[in-house]
Amino acid sequence: MNKTTTISIGGFDGMHIGHQALFDKLDDKGTIVVIETGYANLTPDRFRERYTTHRIVYLKLDDIRHLDAKGFVNLLKVKFPKLKKIVVGYDFHFGKDRKYSYDDLKNIFKGEVVVVEEVKHNNDSVHSHKIRAKLQIGDIKGANEFLGHNYMVVGKRIDGQGLGSKELFATINLDVKDFLLPKEGVYATLTRIDDEEHYHPSVSFIGHRVSTDGTFAVESHILDGELTCKDKAEISFVDFIRNNEKFDSIQELKEAIKKDIAKAGKELKFLQL
Numbered sequence: 001m002n003k004t005t006t007i008s009i010g011g012f013d014g015m016h017i018g019h020q021a022l023f024d025k026l027d028d029k030g031t032i033v034v035i036e037t038g039y040a041n042l043t044p045d046r047f048r049e050r051y052t053t054h055r056i057v058y059l060k061l062d063d064i065r066h067l068d069a070k071g072f073v074n075l076l077k078v079k080f081p082k083l084k085k086i087v088v089g090y091d092f093h094f095g096k097d098r099k100y101s102y103d104d105l106k107n108i109f110k111g112e113v114v115v116v117e118e119v120k121h122n123n124d125s126v127h128s129h130k131i132r133a134k135l136q137i138g139d140i141k142g143a144n145e146f147l148g149h150n151y152m153v154v155g156k157r158i159d160g161q162g163l164g165s166k167e168l169f170a171t172i173n174l175d176v177k178d179f180l181l182p183k184e185g186v187y188a189t190l191t192r193i194d195d196e197e198h199y200h201p202s203v204s205f206i207g208h209r210v211s212t213d214g215t216f217a218v219e220s221h222i223l224d225g226e227l228t229c230k231d232k233a234e235i236s237f238v239d240f241i242r243n244n245e246k247f248d249s250i251q252e253l254k255e256a257i258k259k260d261i262a263k264a265g266k267e268l269k270f271l272q273l
């Protein structure tokens with residue numbers, strides 16, 4: 001913190017292409033200041049560190065929300081004594097009732113304040129809430145374009161019904177906490193198991209198993225062979241395949257999953273893994 005000369009400030013859930021435009025303005029001693037609201041569910045907690053080489057410092061919203069503009073700048077000066085430049089976006093607001101903007105920063109901070117213009121994709125302003133909305137309708141491609149990377153979730157391995165490996169296809173079942181789950185359905189995905197470096201082509205199901213026991217599941221079938229997952233896995237979403245459906249028999253469900261596997265295999269074949 002003592003060496004930091006430039007910072008960018010925000011909630012930074014998503015670490016999307018709008019956020020990256022801010023990070024591009026940091027120098028090599030630049031630090032990202034994440035204001036933790038408790039609502040981040042696209043890139044919660046330390047997962048943000050995957051999408052930047054800059055150091056990240058976390059401030060709790062509750063510790064700063066009461067501050068006026070002067071108080072906020074003072075806090076930054078104490079935390080970063082060598083601070084010369086603050087980078088924020090066009091819609092950055094802070095303090096009580098979010099009533100201060102970059103103009104207040106410019107008036108009070110005795111250094112440079114860089115304001116990044118609105119980043120758009122296909123003429124649509126990029127924001128975390130829009131990415132959440134896209135995931136909730138299964139628009140993975142759209143979400144990924146806004147993010148600039150594949151949306152991913154991490155979960156702890158749990159036991160499934162044991163039906164998959166016996167009668168259907170073997171899957172890794174996950175308990176996913178903290179991350180927003182995309183809409184119920186079937187997805188072409190890449191799955192990373194435990195601490196492997198490699199991602200496996202896979203097809204994943206999210207939803208209530210309406211054709212079997214009705215319980216909610218997040219599960220991934222690995223296309224390139226059966227593997228053991230000890231502890232955790234990560235699912236990186238590439239495309240939406242179909243909605244969750246109720247099949248009248250296990251045989252029909254099996255036929256549908258076979259088609260899902262073929263579709264996902266075709267789509268993922270061309271990716272460099």
Ligand SMILES: Cc1cc2nc3c(=O)[nH]c(=O)nc-3n(C[C@H](O)[C@H](O)[C@H](O)COP(=O)(O)O)c2cc1C
Binds near residue numbers: 168186253257
């Ligand atoms: C690619 C794929 C697609 C699936 N599609 C559905 C579906 O449309 N409807 C449904 O009820 N269950 C679906 N399932 C979930 C199965 O019901 C589940 O794999 C099966 O119940 C075995 O679960 P287990 O791994 O816990 O034993 C799907 C599973 C996979 C891997």
Ligand SMILES: Nc1ncnc2c1ncn2[C@@H]1O[C@H](COP(=O)(O)OP(=O)(O)O)[C@@H](O)[C@H]1O
Binds near residue numbers: 009010088089093125
């Ligand atoms: N599309 C964008 N273009 C430019 N700056 C942005 C954009 N989205 C967010 N920012 C900036 O990034 C920082 C973090 O904003 P935040 O509120 O966490 O993002 P979001 O609006 O996506 O939830 C703020 O300084 C904000 O002004």
